[in-house]
Amino acid sequence: xxxxVESGGGLVQAGGSLRLSCTASGRTFSIGSYTMGWFRQAPGxxxxxxxxxxxxxxxxxxxxxxxxxxxxxxxxAKNTVYLLMNSLKPEDTAVYYCAADYRPxxxxxGSDYAGSYDYxxxxxxxxxSS
Numbered sequence: 761x762x763x764x765v766e767s768g769g770g771l772v773q774a775g776g777s778l779r780l781s782c783t784a785s786g787r788t789f790s791i792g793s794y795t796m797g798w799f800r801q802a803p804g805x806x807x808x809x810x811x812x813x814x815x816x817x818x819x820x821x822x823x824x825x826x827x828x829x830x831x832x833x834x835x836x837a838k839n840t841v842y843l844l845m846n847s848l849k850p851e852d853t854a855v856y857y858c859a860a861d862y863r864p865x866x867x868x869x870g871s872d873y874a875g876s877y878d879y880x881x882x883x884x885x886x887x888x889s890s
Contacts, residue, residue, distance in 0.1 A: 762786035762879045764858050769884030772848055776888070780843040782858030782881055791834055792817075794878075795861040795871055796841040798832060800854035800886075810856070811843060812871035821868040826852075848888045855883040 768780040780798070784791050797812040811832040812821045820832055826845075834841040841858060859877035870876050 762789045762860070764860060764879055764881035766856065766858050766881045766884040769856060769886045771887045771889065774848060774850055774888055774890050776848050777844070777846045778848065778886060780845070780856055780858075780884060780886070781840055782842075783838070783840045784860065784879075785839070789839070789860075790836070791839050791841060791860065792836040793862065795863055795868065795876075796832070796834060797859045797861065797871055797877060798841075798843045798856060799859060799874060800852075800856045801883075802851075802854040805854075807857070807874055809872035809874070812868050813841065814866045814868050814871075815863070816866045818866065819868055821871055823872070845886070848886075850888045850890045853886060853888050855885050857881055857883045 798810040801807040813832045829847045831844040860879040861877045
């Protein structure tokens with residue numbers, strides 16, 4: 761059974777930084793074989809794409825709203841994917857979810873579509889105060 765567990769959320773002032781972690785577990789699960797993504801959902805809003813990293817770790821894709829401020833990365837040895845969030849804004853407040861998509865391709869086409877993902881974490885709350 762695959763589990764994704766997020767951590768690192770919290771309360772931060774506008775302009776601050778947070779680093780979210782998502783650690784995967786499962787008998788044969790290796791994040792190196794998956795496209796990994798981060799999504800977020802604010803109260804009363806749809807879940808939206810934030811960032812994705814391909815299985816080879818060579819390509820990234822970001823939502824326009826976070827480009828230049830957020831960085832997705834991973835450590836295969838720790839089976840962990842990270843989301844470093846800088847210059848946080850109140851509109852970044854949301855529950856952040858990591859997700860894993862098992863696809864043979866290294867392409868990130870469609871990685872912004874939540875339905876592409878096979879596994880999801882439970883989410884971690886990020887609150888940015890003004």
